[in-house]
Amino acid sequence: MNNIEPQQKKLIQTSFARIVSRAERAAQLFYQRLFEILPEAKPLFKSDLQTQGIKLFQVISFAVCSLDNLDELIPLLQDLGKRHIKYGVEASQYASVSESFMWTLEEILKDEFTPDIRQAWEEVYQLMSSVMIEAAYSKTDA
Numbered sequence: 140m141n142n143i144e145p146q147q148k149k150l151i152q153t154s155f156a157r158i159v160s161r162a163e164r165a166a167q168l169f170y171q172r173l174f175e176i177l178p179e180a181k182p183l184f185k186s187d188l189q190t191q192g193i194k195l196f197q198v199i200s201f202a203v204c205s206l207d208n209l210d211e212l213i214p215l216l217q218d219l220g221k222r223h224i225k226y227g228v229e230a231s232q233y234a235s236v237s238e239s240f241m242w243t244l245e246e247i248l249k250d251e252f253t254p255d256i257r258q259a260w261e262e263v264y265q266l267m268s269s270v271m272i273e274a275a276y277s278k279t280d281a
């Protein structure tokens with residue numbers, strides 16, 4: 140579970156600082172892209188996307204800060220994953236969110252989005268989403 144290397148954590152934390160300073164734009168790009176590749180997700184979002192986007196980035200920023208303390212993060216992600224069932228989210232939709240998120244990082248960071256940074260972010264998303272999906276959809280979790 141704890142498979143994020145110290146060097147990767149640094150890359151994540153530095154690149155995330157650049158995203159946070161442009162969080163509103165990032166949220167806007169993210170949802171635009173998500174609804175392009177996954178139009179059926181649009182009606183699931185009831186609150187306004189600006190608020191929603193900020194929440195998403197808050198959780199990710201919390202995760203970024205918690206990379207050194209994953210034990211605290213896991214129960215929060217498990218609860219978050221379970222809440223997503225109530226929002227009507229399916230496990231298969233996590234891949235589109237990942238794609239939109241990566242695309243947004245690339246749009247914001249441009250040339251600074253190096254293959255190493257991409258790899259590090261993919262691992263963080265993979266880690267977060269696998270905990271959420273496991274908690275929400277695993278049959279053994281009943």
Ligand code: HEM
Pocket residue numbers: 180183184185186187191194195198199219222223226227228229232233234236264267268271
């Ligand atoms: C690592 C992955 C994800 C993270 C960190 C994340 C984070 C969040 C957060 C923080 C909220 C606010 C509400 C709450 O705390 O319960 C939320 C709500 C929501 N998320 Fe996610 N989410 C993720 C994946 C997804 C996926 C794959 C979908 C599928 C389309 C999705 C759709 C939604 C919807 C529909 C809501 C409720 C919106 C509303 O009520 O208006 N999320 N998410």
